[in-house]
Amino acid sequence: MDLRIKAWLLDIKRSIEEIYSFLPERRDFLEYQQDLKTKKAVERNLEIIGEAVRRILNAEDSFPIINAKRIIGTRNRIIHDYDNISDEIIWAIVTRELPKLEEEIEGLIKE
Incomplete structure (x- = not known):
């Protein structure tokens, strides 16, 4: 696995741990x-997750992350359409x- 992809996967893992x-x-x-x-910290980490997934797909467009496009879309909504993101959605x-x-x-990290 590409070392950059591994680093981005670890960024995702760390962001999930921080959210929890x-x-x-x-x-x-x-x-x-x-x-x-807490809401702002959670949203920021969701942004990081979405950006890391975007970078992974840019490096390897067939990388197997389920719902990758939805994850990136959520990141984009939080950043660009922030006034239409509800607490319930997050x-x-x-x-x-x-x-x-x-x-x-x-x-994926274990592979």
């Missing part, structure tokens, strides 16, 4: 929603999609 470290232990949506610093991504991505990335 920022969340309330009980994973309570209302608590998350009221914590501006929360759904973090609670439903991030665990799947984490498992996928860990498997």
